[in-house]
Amino acid sequence: MEQLTNPDSWVDAYADYLYRYALSRVSNTEIAEDLVQETFLAGIKNLDSFKGKSSEQTWLTAILKRKIIDHYRKKSSSKEVSFDMPDDRFGKYGSMNDHWMDSRAPKEWQLNSDEALENDELKAVLQACIQHLPEKWASCFILRIMEEMKGEEVCKELNISSSNMWVMLHRARLQLRDCLEKGWFK
Amino acid sequence: MDTKGKMMITCKEATFLISKKQQDKLNWFERLQLNLHLMMCKYCRRFAEQVSFITKAIASLKKKVMNQSAGVSLSDEKKQLIKKKLLEQKK
Numbered sequence: 001m002e003q004l005t006n007p008d009s010w011v012d013a014y015a016d017y018l019y020r021y022a023l024s025r026v027s028n029t030e031i032a033e034d035l036v037q038e039t040f041l042a043g044i045k046n047l048d049s050f051k052g053k054s055s056e057q058t059w060l061t062a063i064l065k066r067k068i069i070d071h072y073r074k075k076s077s078s079k080e081v082s083f084d085m086p087d088d089r090f091g092k093y094g095s096m097n098d099h100w101m102d103s104r105a106p107k108e109w110q111l112n113s114d115e116a117l118e119n120d121e122l123k124a125v126l127q128a129c130i131q132h133l134p135e136k137w138a139s140c141f142i143l144r145i146m147e148e149m150k151g152e153e154v155c156k157e158l159n160i161s162s163s164n165m166w167v168m169l170h171r172a173r174l175q176l177r178d179c180l181e182k183g184w185f186k
Numbered sequence: 187m188d189t190k191g192k193m194m195i196t197c198k199e200a201t202f203l204i205s206k207k208q209q210d211k212l213n214w215f216e217r218l219q220l221n222l223h224l225m226m227c228k229y230c231r232r233f234a235e236q237v238s239f240i241t242k243a244i245a246s247l248k249k250k251v252m253n254q255s256a257g258v259s260l261s262d263e264k265k266q267l268i269k270k271k272l273l274e275q276k277k
Contacts, residue, residue, distance in 0.1 A: 011269050019260040024251040036260060037268050044275050083202065090198045098196035099227075106232040113239055123247045126240070144209070145244060151209070170205040177236055 011040065014057055018064050025068050025142050027131045035071065039064040065147060069157055072139035076158040081136070081167050089174065106177065109185040122184055129179035137172035140165055145172075195219045200230045208241050 018039055022032035042063050043050075050059050089104040091097055100106075116122055133141060143154045144165070155162050195203075200223040203216055212220065224231050 011265050011272070015265050015268065016259040020251055020258050023258065024248070033260065033264050037264070037271065040268050040272055041275060044272050087198065090196070098198040100197045100229040105229040106236055108232065109236060109239075111239065113242070116239070117242055117246050120250075123243065123250060126243055126247055130244075146248065166202070166206055169209070170202050173205045173208075173237055173240070174201065176240055177233070180240065181236075 010043075010056075014060055015040075017057060018060060021061060021064060022068065024127060024130075025146055026071065027133075027135075027138070031071070035064060035067045038067050042067070068147065069143060069149075072143060073157050075135060076139045076160070077136070080161075081164055081171070083163075083167050085167075087174070107181060107185070109181070111185070125183045126176075126180060129176050129183060132179065133172055133175055137168050137175060140168040141172035144169060191215070193219065193222065195223050197223075197227060197230055200224070200227065201233055204230070204234045204237055208237065 015036060018036045019032055022035045023029065026032050026035065039060055043060055046063075050056070054062075086092075089101060091099050091101050130138075130141070130146070139158055140154060140160070143149045143157065144151065149157075151162060151165060154160075155165055158165075160168070200220055203212060203220045206212065207220075224234065
């Protein structure tokens with residue numbers, strides 16, 4: 001509790017952790033820095049609500065999470081996305097209609113799953129791919145998958161229907177897979 | 187997605203089900219549709235494997251972010267700025 005009354009040590013103790021957390025959830029360093037700053041400022045404003053039940057770090061992380069949700073809520077457009085929207089990964093005509101185009105279909109990954117999961121470079125590529133998700137799919141993906149919010153909460157915060165959410169999550173996955181294949185399994 | 191009780195689904199539909207399966211349980215009919223499709227489609231089998239790998243990789247990435255003690259850090263410049271702002275706010 002004493003640390004909280006001393007902003008200097010507060011920043012020294014938690015800024016890096018909060019920054020790394022933020023950076024894993026947003027698309028660039030500038031936004032992450034701003035979110036960390038806002039988190040500290042909100043923290044000091046709401047010191048009264050810190051009950052000491054959780055650790056300072058947990059408490060500050062909870063504030064940061066809220067800031068991340070707000071960040072994506074502001075960006076979200078509640079425009080409908082439909083499953084039927086065009087996707088050039090899949091064919092358009094005749095018997096190929098809605099089946100994988102050979103040129104866009106998943107290539108074979110030379111993959112030892114266990115080894116790959118330990119590989120830090122692969123994680124770095126994956127993180128970059130997540131950061132580069134198109135904005136329209138990113139909000140949903142970050143909140144549902146990275147923040148592990150419940151589906152209903154995500155829909156409420158972003159003001160989208162649940163079928164919309166499923167389509168967005170799916171689009172984000174298609175994109176991530178493409179990105180990882182290009183960036184890692186070439 | 188509306189597959190209207192049809193047995194044969196397209197790759198576009200199958201990939202959607204594969205994706206959905208990462209978060210949610212499919213109902214028995216969706217499972218039937220998907221498994222039937224996977225038996226016949228090499229690309230979707232690959233897609234399914236790769237997506238489930240990505241799901242695991244994301245879990246491991248999140249863990250790494252939480253445990254990381256060195257490496258990425260906030261610049262000193264920004265830290266000083268935040269300290270200054272906090273002091274101002276306290277006054």
